[in-house]
Amino acid sequence: MPGTTDRETAAMRRAFELAGNGPRGLNPQVGAVLLAADGSLLAEGWHRGAGTPHAEVDALSRLPAGAARGATAVVSLEPCNHTGRTGPCAVALIEAGVARVLYSVSDPGDASAGGARRLREAGVEVVGGVLEADGRRLIEGWLTVQRLGRPHVTVKWAQSLDGRAAAADGTSQWITGAVARADVHRRRSAADAIVVGTGTLLTDDPALTARRPDGTLFDAQPMPVVLGQRAVPDDARVLGHPRPLLHRDGENLGGESPNGPSLMAELRGLGVQRVFVEGGPTIASAFLRAGLVDEVLAYIAPTLLGYGAAGDDRPALRSLGVETIADQRRLRVASVQPLGDDLLIVASPLPPTSPIEGDA
Known part of the structure; x- marks a missing residue:
């Protein structure tokens, strides 16, 4: 050098x-x-x-x-x-x-x-x-806090090759293989907070811990955060997390509100620098719509799930407010990594005014 x-x-x-x-x-x-x-x-x-x-x-x-x-x-x-x-x-x-x-x-x-x-x-x-x-x-989390006044946010999802997050009956474990799942847990351990919605909580009952392939816990564990108005069941696995659960309604992710601080402001006040948003489609889409996402991790499995019944297609993402192609949410790809049979695409959202590659 x-x-x-x-x-x-x-x-x-x-x-x-x-x-x-x-x-x-x-x-x-x-x-x-x-x-x-x-x-x-x-x-x-x-x-x-x-x-x-x-x-x-x-x-x-x-x-x-x-x-x-x-x-x-x-x-x-x-x-x-x-x-x-x-x-x-x-x-x-x-x-x-x-x-x-x-x-x-x-x-x-x-x-x-x-x-x-x-x-x-x-x-x-x-x-x-x-x-x-x-x-x-x-120190990307700390740098984001200094620049934007909020924690650095990574949104992660796993999907089939045809863009589905779950089968027609709602089952989603496991779309990706063991190597991809190990990568997710390593990234969880590097985060200060992990966020899911009550839909994912009630469907998958995740522990929201960061675990090694042998099942043991990493020393560093992200704070579990659940967003949604539905109650957390008394027997939910997340209640056994080594860190206390933060349960919020998720109505105000990052804006100003007379009813108290936003989620991002509250997490920053708790010393959180890196937030890992893991699911499901409703919560991931809400963060993207709000413009709060710094990094996207899309784990893509070489499998096809197809559509379920009408209105029940289980997409990896829900509405982003894109009504026409001109409104599409462009991303800059940082890397494409093979993980066993799966692929991980790491990307960051571009500003809405960024030109599309190849446009005249």
Whole structure:
């Protein structure tokens, strides 16, 4: 990578790993690695939560005074430049005598940004944008909160090749195979909240936990959220989830309301950065109609279910408010991944005014 050595690039990957040790919540996960002038490891650190030392200071605290002079600091997020519960990390690095700083993602905050500039003004060599795509993926939920004021939302569904989410009798387990289902559970474990509607809850009785292929639970579990006015049965499996259930009517997903905060505002207040909307078609479509979706995961199985009785075709999605082809909801495909016999299409919604590829 231009501007970095192989050891520095490897140290950035290590910083990403260290960041994952920190809690998900209102603050970003950040990792830091300190390298000596010869590229050898001096210290590592990560942010352990609100009010605790930031990753750079955590790493510096593991060294005796003066040991970081002339060192290189490799950080997954631009060192901050403001005083909150802790002091500016840029100043801490300057005072420690660090000679070079590499970071992956620029800090988008109005108050906290500017650390790179402050470091340069103090004579520190600074290189930004190192493995930036990987760094942004690490904290995409937090970045969405900073940019849009709401959590990052992923909508997932599984469908047959002909676009059906269930057979005519409503059964849907399992359309996709074991490899695709394992991928879903891995992604669940990376989310802070998982959302389903009462229709899915009453039909499938999901546990809404993130499980490994052997059935054991991942250490990180998303908060279960059920939307709809129907009651949750006393024997519903979701009530055995390791985290308390949040049950809301789903009438206000993200807008302003005199009757209290929207779901997105409430989840943000609870420290949720990443929301995984798993079903069913009514809830997925509601998030898409509301313009609250940042990522779509469509798991497509090579199977055909056809139509059921009239009005009972069990589509993967319901109405999106598209009355004419000009109103179609365009997506930008990020990847198409084979998962066993199935395919996963990862895409993001385009703005309504985006031109269609090939239009004159």
